[in-house]
Amino acid sequence: MAEELNTGLLLFLPYRAMETRVFEELAAAGFDDITPSQARLFQRISPEGSRLSDLARQAGITKQSAGFLIDQLERLGYVHRAPDPADGRARLVQIAERGQRSVEAARAVVARVEAEWTSHLGERRMAQLRRILTDLREITDPWR
Amino acid sequence: MAEELNTGLLLFLPYRAMETRVFEELAAAGFDDITPSQARLFQRISPEGSRLSDLARQAGITKQSAGFLIDQLERLGYVHRAPDPADGRARLVQIAERGQRSVEAARAVVARVEAEWTSHLGERRMAQLRRILTDLREITDPWR
DNA sequence: GTGTTTGGTCAGACTATCTGACGAGGTCGG
DNA sequence: CCGACCTCGTCAGATAGTCTGACCAAACAC
Numbered sequence: 604m605a606e607e608l609n610t611g612l613l614l615f616l617p618y619r620a621m622e623t624r625v626f627e628e629l630a631a632a633g634f635d636d637i638t639p640s641q642a643r644l645f646q647r648i649s650p651e652g653s654r655l656s657d658l659a660r661q662a663g664i665t666k667q668s669a670g671f672l673i674d675q676l677e678r679l680g681y682v683h684r685a686p687d688p689a690d691g692r693a694r695l696v697q698i699a700e701r702g703q704r705s706v707e708a709a710r711a712v713v714a715r716v717e718a719e720w721t722s723h724l725g726e727r728r729m730a731q732l733r734r735i736l737t738d739l740r741e742i743t744d745p746w747r
Numbered sequence: 748m749a750e751e752l753n754t755g756l757l758l759f760l761p762y763r764a765m766e767t768r769v770f771e772e773l774a775a776a777g778f779d780d781i782t783p784s785q786a787r788l789f790q791r792i793s794p795e796g797s798r799l800s801d802l803a804r805q806a807g808i809t810k811q812s813a814g815f816l817i818d819q820l821e822r823l824g825y826v827h828r829a830p831d832p833a834d835g836r837a838r839l840v841q842i843a844e845r846g847q848r849s850v851e852a853a854r855a856v857v858a859r860v861e862a863e864w865t866s867h868l869g870e871r872r873m874a875q876l877r878r879i880l881t882d883l884r885e886i887t888d889p890w891r
Numbered sequence: 892g893t894g895t896t897t898g899g900t901c902a903g904a905c906t907a908t909c910t911g912a913c914g915a916g917g918t919c920g921g
Numbered sequence: 922c923c924g925a926c927c928t929c930g931t932c933a934g935a936t937a938g939t940c941t942g943a944c945c946a947a948a949c950a951c
Contacts, residue, residue, distance in 0.1 A: 609857050610864070611765035612790070613880040614758045619807070620887035621755035640938060646756070656898055663763065666899065668939050692898045692947045713753050720754070723886050728879050735868060735876045736757040742867050743764035784907060800929060810930065812908050819906095836916045836929040 621716055628712045634705045636679055644672050645681060645702070646709075652695035654687065681705060765860055772856045778849045780823055788816050789825060789846070790853075796839035798831065825849065 626639065637645070647653065647661050659669035673696055676682045681702035687693035698706065721729040770783065781789070791797065791805050803813035817840055820826045825846035831837035842850065865873040 608881070608884075609765075610861055610877060610880070611762055611769070611857065613877065613884065614762040614765070617880070617883050617887040618755055618758040618762055621753075621758070625755070638937075654898070663767075664938090665940065667901090667941090670900070671938075687898095690898075690948075694899080713755065717754055719886065720883060724879060724882060728882075731875060732879045732883075733754060733757065735872050735879075736754070736761070737752070738868060738872075739761050739864060739876075740752075740757065742863065743761040782906075798929075808907090809909065811910085811932090814931070815907075831929095834917075834929075838930080 617720070621713070624716050625709055625712045629705065629708055632708050634708065637676075637681065637705070641672050641676050641681075644669060645676060645705075648682065648696055648698055648702075650698070652685065652687075652697035654693050655696060658696065676702070761864075765857070768860050769853055769856045773849065773852055776852050778852065781820075781825065781849070785816050785820050785825075788813060789820060792826065792840055792842055792846075794842070796829065796831075796841035798837050799840060800837075802840065820846070 622639070626642070629635075629637070629642075644658055644662050644664075647658050655669050655673060656666045658673075659666040662669065673682060673684075677684065679701075680699055682696050683699045684694045685697055687695045717729075724732065766783070770786070773779075773781070773786075788802055788806050788808075791802050799813050799817060800810045802817075803810040806813065817826060817828075821828065823845075824843055826840050827843045828838045828840055831839045861873075868876065
């Protein structure tokens with residue numbers, strides 16, 4: 604039954620599936636103390652470190668909420684804060700050692716799930732999907 | 748910069764954009780008392796009415812949480828509950844008059860946003876996107 | 892230099908979610 | 922037809938995540 608599901612929901616379903624998988628397998632690998640909200644924020648941290656307000660803006664939450672989540676990630680050893688050499692007010696949130704290991708574990712799960720999708724869709728259509736989504740990003744991603 | 752963004756995030760961006768738009772425009776149209784969580788559940792209610800536990804399962808939340816949200820939607824006049832003729836334990840959550848109007852308003856916004864996407868991507872690629880996502884649904888939607 | 896913007900924190904409130912326990916209504920094997 | 926078990930929904934209590942508003946200090950714009 605190929606009914607008329609709205610495109611938003613159609614996008615949401617695989618997104619949720621991916622998130623759930625990464626989550627479950629990360630938990631099984633010992634990263635079982637991180638919550639979905641923390642993870643959604645954590646994944647936005649750039650390799651050089653990110654400012655709290657940038658993270659908040661990208662994730663679409665307030666800086667207070669972001670601060671709350673980063674506090675916890677810091678306590679759990681996933682990130683640490685360093686002064687920003689370029690701006691005395693700011694502090695850079697950087698990925699700590701444990702965070703780095705979790706990033707690698709997550710990347711492996713993502714690769715595995717993407718491989719499953721590719722084997723269901725075929726190489727060609729998987730590549731098409733990524734191209735189209737990347738293109739769509741131009742009008743749907745307010746931050747870059 | 749067409750970097751290697753993971754497919755999950757690539758799916759999330761347009762999903763979020765769609766949700767945000769529907770939300771803003773619904774609020775502007777007088778449906779400003781509904782929250783995102785309520786809306787995500789509400790959109791799963793089938794035209795004939797749905798059982799609470801089915802809604803919960805489909806939305807991936809507990810039936811307690813679903814009950815909490817449906818209570819509010821009922822108080823706001825979006826839904827009502829009727830006894831399920833097929834099962835004395837169950838009650839059917841049905842869309843009420845105000846809910847019906849909001850469904851129509853939401854449908855109009857979705858159509859508008861999809862039209863924008865189509866005009867950015869072109870008819871052909873928009874159709875491809877929907878086909879591929881529908882296909883992907885087979886392995887990513889646990890509930891049919 | 893003074894006024895405005897920006898980065899971050901503190902405090903308080905509220906929303907959404909979970910786990911556990913439960914009662915009443917179905918279902919099924921004997 | 923009866924007991925064991927399952928399912929639908931609710932109640933109660935705990936916790937997580939989010940917001941608004943107020944604030945300070947550093948940086949930026951003239």
